Amino acid sequence: MTNLGIQTIYVNNLDLERFSLMLDNNSQCYKFYWLEALVNLLVRDGKKDVSFHEAAYEMIIEAWYTVSEYHLHMGSVYGTESRNAIERAVNYIQSKSDLSSSAQRDKIEEVIRSCEHDHEFLKIINQMTDDVPYRLLSPFVPELKGNDRLWHSDQKLIEYFNLINQKSLLPYYMEFESHSHKYVHWNDPWTAMVKDNYILILEWIRSKKIRYLQDRNPGVPGIVYKLDIVTARKLNHVHHLWDAVMEKDDVIDIYTNNVLNGKRYDIDHFIPWSYVMADELWNLTPAEKASNISKSNHLPNWDKTFNAFVNNQLQLHGFIHKDDHIRELFEKCRNSNLNTLWASDLYNVNDEDQFRSLLKENMRPVYNAARLQGYSIWLQQ
Numbered sequence: 001m002t003n004l005g006i007q008t009i010y011v012n013n014l015d016l017e018r019f020s021l022m023l024d025n026n027s028q029c030y031k032f033y034w035l036e037a038l039v040n041l042l043v044r045d046g047k048k049d050v051s052f053h054e055a056a057y058e059m060i061i062e063a064w065y066t067v068s069e070y071h072l073h074m075g076s077v078y079g080t081e082s083r084n085a086i087e088r089a090v091n092y093i094q095s096k097s098d099l100s101s102s103a104q105r106d107k108i109e110e111v112i113r114s115c116e117h118d119h120e121f122l123k124i125i126n127q128m129t130d131d132v133p134y135r136l137l138s139p140f141v142p143e144l145k146g147n148d149r150l151w152h153s154d155q156k157l158i159e160y161f162n163l164i165n166q167k168s169l170l171p172y173y174m175e176f177e178s179h180s181h182k183y184v185h186w187n188d189p190w191t192a193m194v195k196d197n198y199i200l201i202l203e204w205i206r207s208k209k210i211r212y213l214q215d216r217n218p219g220v221p222g223i224v225y226k227l228d229i230v231t232a233r234k235l236n237h238v239h240h241l242w243d244a245v246m247e248k249d250d251v252i253d254i255y256t257n258n259v260l261n262g263k264r265y266d267i268d269h270f271i272p273w274s275y276v277m278a279d280e281l282w283n284l285t286p287a288e289k290a291s292n293i294s295k296s297n298h299l300p301n302w303d304k305t306f307n308a309f310v311n312n313q314l315q316l317h318g319f320i321h322k323d324d325h326i327r328e329l330f331e332k333c334r335n336s337n338l339n340t341l342w343a344s345d346l347y348n349v350n351d352e353d354q355f356r357s358l359l360k361e362n363m364r365p366v367y368n369a370a371r372l373q374g375y376s377i378w379l380q381q
Contacts, residue, residue, distance in 0.1 A: 014193055019171065021139035023208045029074050030132040032209045033059040033086055036202065038172070038184060043198045048186040052129040055184065057112045059128060060089045061105050068094055069101040069297070070226040070274050071374040072217050085127040092121055101274075101297060102229050122180075130154075133174060133184065137161060140170055154182070219369055222277025234279045234336035235267045241329040242267070242286045245319050248326075254308035255291040255300065255380060266292035270300060270309055271363065275370040281337040282346055282359065285312050298378035299370060306363075310356050317347060317355060 023031050037058035041047040047054075066072050067090040075084030082088050093099070096118075097111040115121040134157045138144065141164055150156055158174040165173040171190040175183040186194075194201060206227060214223045245251060246262035253260055268287035269276065274297055276283060287295075300309075319326040330347070338344065342362050349355050371377075 014169065014189055015140065016193075018139040022136050023205065024139070026208075026212060028084060029086065029209065029212050030059075030128065031136050032205050032212065033062055034129075034132040034136055036062055036205045038186070039194055039198065039201055039205075042186055042191060043195055048191060050184045052133060052182045052184070053116075053125055053180075055133075056089075056125045056128045057109065059086055060093065060112060061108050063087070063090055064103070064105075064108050065101070065229045066213070066226055067091065068099075069229060072213055072220065072223070072226055073373075074213070075216065085124050089121070089124045089128060092124060096121075126180075129182075133182075134158075134161065137170055137172075140164065140168070154179070158182070217373070220373060221275070221366075225277045226274075230277075233273075235284075237329065237333045238267050238279065238281060238284055238337055241316070241326065241333060244323075244326050244329055245316055246286075248319060248323065249315065251286055251312065251315065252308065253288045253291055254285055254305050254312060255287060255295065257308075258288060260286050260288065264289065268292045268295065270305075271367055271370055272297050272299065272375060275373065275375060276366065278339065279337050280340050280343060281333055282313070282340065282343050282363070284337070285309055294380070295378045297375070299367065299375050300378055301380065302364075302367060304380075306360070310359055313359060314352060314355060320347060321350075 022035065026032070034055060037055045038050060040062075041050050041055065041058055063074065063086045067074065067087050073082060073084070074087040075082055077083070082091070093108070093111055093115065094101075096115060099107060099111055131151070134151070134154070141161070144150060144160075150160060155176050158176045161170065162173050164170060165187070169187050169189060171194075172184045172186045175185065177183070209227060210224050213226070214220075217223065220226075242251065242265075243262055246260065250259045252258070253265075265286045266289050267284050268291065269279075270283050270285055273279070300306075320330045321327070338347075340362075342358065346355065346358050346362075349358060
């Protein structure tokens with residue numbers, strides 16, 4: 001029994017206790033993504049033998065949405081440049097292509113493969129794999145201290161770990177052909193253990209990632225949801241609510257000042273959904289489809305649009321309090337669209353100035369935080 005929770009007993013006497021220590025002592029996130037890449041390539045793709053570069057490509061794909069869609073930082077940032085090589089790799093691939101932040105993995109891999117001979121890209125890849133293949137195995141070699149000179153020679157490290165592997169089976173051993181051609185080979189007994197405990201191991205890695213990313217991105221909401229692309233939205237009740245309002249009165253698109261057609265509009269997240277990771281009613285407004293598509297994952301210009309946004313919210317608020325049918329539709333939004341603590345107070349206030357003030361004092365810090373996180377302002381045409 002280990003603190004990882006793997007309870008299966010294996011006849012090969014695998015050292016599961018040391019395996020459970022592999023993700024400890026992290027100043028960077030490379031161990032999480034390296035182990036996840038190797039495990040996924042092994043179980044999902046059946047690859048026991050993997051080049052360092054192939055594992056690095058998988059690391060980039062696994063980090064794609066976290067960096068490109070959700071703007072999370074994986075390490076310290078100096079100016080506009082991240083010190084983390086995984087984050088830089090994602091940004092580099094995005095700069096060399098027209099991939100969207102929500103691109104599918106096959107498209108991401110296609111662009112990565114097209115950069116295989118790009119000198120700048122290879123420099124980043126080499127930084128990603130410079131230490132982590134060996135450091136991940138450090139619990140199995142406690143005699144090798146952190147400042148040992150051996151850590152500075154990958155060829156000698158591979159030779160050393162392979163000697164250890166002959167005495168006590170490591171999860172994987174490595175092969176050195178050249179500085180640009182190095183390989184990982186899973187040992188069979190560890191392969192069986194990983195396959196048997198695949199989901200548990202991925203959840204263990206995920207929990208470590210979440211804690212790390214939350215520390216590096218303090219104040220950012222919904223970190224737990226920002227490791228993968230999420231497409232589910234909970235907007236049906238909100239659509240029905242605004243449909244009912246539009247049957248009673250004209251509703252204005254805050255970005256174009258056009259009157260919205262009740263049958264052809266989208267629900268827009270004023271502060272991008274990818275930042276707040278929720279479909280909260282206080283952050284939603286109806287908008288023309290073209291506006292919503294063009295705005296995409298950007299922030300609107302606060303000074304130009306916030307007053308109009310509040311006016312739409314006030315219009316909704318008024319009908320909630322004077323129309324029984326709209327009130328019923330509003331109540332249906334509670335479970336999915338009214339989970340923020342202050343939101344209940346917002347829709348119960350009677351004074352217009354108080355409503356405006358409450359909305360502003362709660363939304364402005366979220367807007368500013370998203371701006372600091374790297375969300376750009378929509379350059380509305």
